[in-house]
Structures are given as structure tokens and as C-alpha cells.
Amino acid sequence: MNQYLRRFHECPGCGASSSETKHLFNVSLLETFCSVGQCSSCGLVYKTFVPTKEGLERIYSNEYVHFGTDTIDIADFNTAKQKLSKVRKALSGKRLPNELKLLDVGCGSGNFVRIAQNLGYQAEGIDPYLPSQLKSKYLHNKSPEDILQNSYNIAVLLNVAEHLDQPRQMFSAIRQLLKPDGVMLLTCPYGDSYARRVHQAYWGHLALDEHLLFWTPRSLTKLLHEVGFQGKVSYRIAGSPFPYGRVKSQVFTTKEAETEVQASSEYKEHKPTLQAQVWQFARAIQRQQIAANFVRSMIHLTHTGDYLEYVIKVGK
Ligand SMILES: [Zn+2]
Structure with missing residues (x-):
């Protein structure tokens, strides 16, 4: 292990001892071999190593991709x-x-905040790693702990829950x-998806160093009930359907092993260009509301997506 990593000694979701976590497969995390396991108590799938403060700073630099200002x-x-x-429902x-x-x-970069404002909401955003050039009247360099209690009707975490090193605190x-x-x-990658089960270390969401936790409705609900959410839960299986979501694995530590995999016909069939094409196709569908809603319903009903959209109320 290097200075950028520490080990989770217990399940970051429910707190069960790490001895209750079943090893699934290995991936690479900040250039170190890391086990991915599933907690037998709550079902959370997680990387058993987690970046230290130095590791997190290395990942979330000002060049971090989500701070790029793309057009809406x-x-x-x-x-x-x-x-x-x-949410309104x-x-x-x-x-x-x-x-x-x-x-x-x-x-x-605040795109969701801008869209929500456009739809009439009093929307603001916070990010503890927000670069100074993105700070504004509505985007703040803050953590949830810095926010006044009982002050918001809606909290939105888009693709955040998989990044958390201390989910209970957050x-x-x-x-x-x-x-x-x-x-x-x-919204977050779905830890029990077919894509994760079948592709294992090749599952696209595992390739990023900052993706640590892969939630299931059960593991999320267990933790959220423990921190005081008591209201109704609703969720939907979303995202790209099986068998997509596979990328080149980062699991191989030796050059020889990597070369061997890239040369295999199996790898060639799944090279990232296919993924890019699928992504473009999905974006085209999202531009058509009726078609998008139909595809969303199909993905949820067939349980084939690798993403979760999860809503919980504070009180009953
Ligand atoms: Zn657990």
C-alpha cells in the first residue's frame, strides 16, 4: 500500500466487520492491487482500500473532469x-x-443547478473541491456540514454516493x-447489476480510482434509516443495459498480462469505441422524452440497468 491509500476496516455502509465481506475480484486503485468485496450483512459492494486525504487531493485536482464547463x-x-x-411526487x-x-x-460545474433554476427552483450547489474560478452566488466551496440545519426541501446527489469515503457522516x-x-x-452505479456480476473487474464504473462504493437499494436504505431518514423509499434501475458497461480493465499489474488481454479477440470485441457508440445512441434517446421514458421503463422492468435512481423522504 502507498501513502495515498488506507484500508476500510469495516463495511463503510453498515459498519459490519471486514471479515464479513466476501472477496469478489481485484482491481487497481491508485496503482495498487485492491480487492473488491461484498458485505454479507448489507450487500454493499466496495473497494476495500480507500484514498487518504493526499490520495483524494491527487484525484480531485482543478483538472478533474466534472469541473469542466460543458454546454447543457x-x-x-x-x-x-x-x-x-x-422528487415532486x-x-x-x-x-x-x-x-x-x-x-x-x-x-x-453546476449544470444541474442551472437547469433546476431554469425550471423555477431556488437551486444552489456545493462541492468541497470546487475550483475558485467556478465559485459564484449559487455555487459554493462547502461541505454539507457547513450548511444551516433544516434549510432545504430537496437534496440531490448525482453520481456522488459512489465517491464517499465516509458515507455515514455525509x-x-x-x-x-x-x-x-x-x-x-x-443516482449512483448499481452494485448488484448484471453488468457488475458478469463483467466483474471489467465493469466500466470500477475503472475510475474515485469510484469506491457500489450501492444496492438494501444497503442504501439500511444506512439511511440509521442516520434518521424514516420516510418512503422509491427507486428505479436505470443506466445502460446489459451487456454494455464493459471497459478495458485496470486490474492487470504486469505489462505482459495487459498486452495478452489486449491481444485477445474477446478484448477487441469490447473495445471502447462500442461503448462510445452506445453512449451516443443513449443521448439521442434522451433527447426524445417519450422514447426515453419507454426505454427507462423497459430497463427497470427487466432489471438490466447498471445504475440506481433512488429517492427517500426524511419523515413519514
Ligand atoms: Zn455492510
Whole structure:
């Protein structure tokens, strides 16, 4: 192990001893061989090593990809609208968007905040690694612990839950900043997806050093109930369907092994160009609301996606 890593001594979700975690396969994390396991108590799939403060700073530099300012596409707009409709359904009463305060936790370049404002919400974003050039009246360099308690109706965590090195602390702080009838929406890779089970170390979401935790509805609900969320849960299996989601593995530590894999016909069939094509196709579907909703329903019903869209209320 190097200075950038430490070991999880217990399951980061439920706190069960690491002896209850079943080894699944190995991947590479910050150039170190790392076991990926599944907790037999709560079902969370996780990398058993976690970056230290130095490791996290190395990952989330100012060049970090989610701080890039890309333009907002109609596909982003439609997807955000669909997610917010789930939140509105979960919120009690029939309040207008402009009566609802929304906080995007881990806001990156702030695209979701801009879309939510456009839809009428009082939206702001926070990110503890926000580069100074992105700071504004609505985007803050803050952590959930810095936010006033009982101040937001909606907390949104898009592709954040898989990054957390201390999920209990994070979710507890989010519970505190939400109002008693508040709602949290999160999206993250789905730890029990077919893609993860079949592709194992080749699963696309495992390739990034900053992706540490792979939640299931059960592991999320168990932890969120423990930190004080008591309300209704709804979730949907989303994302790219099986058999996509496979990329070149980072598991191989020797040059010879890597060369061997790249030369194999199996690898050639799954080279990233196919992934790029699938992604472009998915974006084209997202631009058409009716088609997108149909595909979403099919993916959920057939349980073939590798992503989770999860909504939980604070109170009953
Ligand atoms: Zn656990």
C-alpha cells in the first residue's frame, strides 16, 4: 500500500466487520492491487482500500473532469426534469418549484443547478473541491456540514454516493440540512447489476480510482434509516443495459498480462469505441422524452440497468 491509500476496516455502509465481506475480484486503485468485496450483512459492494486525504487531493485536482464547463444539451435538460418529477411526487403538498429550496451536493460545474433554476427552483450547489474560478452566488466551496440545519426541501446527489469515503457522516449531514418533510434524490452505479456480476473487474464504473462504493437499494436504505431518514423509499434501475458497461480493465499489474488481454479477440470485441457508440445512441434517446421514458421503463422492468435512481423522504 502507498501513502495515498488506507484500508476500510469495516463495511463503510453498515459498519459490519471486514471479515464479513466476501472477496469478489481485484482491481487497481491508485496503482495498487485492491480487492473488491461484498458485505454479507448489507450487500454493499466496495473497494476495500480507500484514498487518504493526499490520495483524494491527487484525484480531485482543478483538472478533474466534472469541473469542466460543458454546454447543457436538451438530453441533460430532459433527464433533470424527469428526476425532479420523481422528487415532486415524493414531496407532500402541491408546492410550486419557486417555493422549493434545492441543494445539489457535489455540484461539479453546476449544470444541474442551472437547469433546476431554469425550471423555477431556488437551486444552489456545493462541492468541497470546487475550483475558485467556478465559485459564484449559487455555487459554493462547502461541505454539507457547513450548511444551516433544516434549510432545504430537496437534496440531490448525482453520481456522488459512489465517491464517499465516509458515507455515514455525509448522509447524516444531509439529513440535518433537510427540512422535516424534505426529500433526497441520488443516482449512483448499481452494485448488484448484471453488468457488475458478469463483467466483474471489467465493469466500466470500477475503472475510475474515485469510484469506491457500489450501492444496492438494501444497503442504501439500511444506512439511511440509521442516520434518521424514516420516510418512503422509491427507486428505479436505470443506466445502460446489459451487456454494455464493459471497459478495458485496470486490474492487470504486469505489462505482459495487459498486452495478452489486449491481444485477445474477446478484448477487441469490447473495445471502447462500442461503448462510445452506445453512449451516443443513449443521448439521442434522451433527447426524445417519450422514447426515453419507454426505454427507462423497459430497463427497470427487466432489471438490466447498471445504475440506481433512488429517492427517500426524511419523515413519514
Ligand atoms: Zn455492510
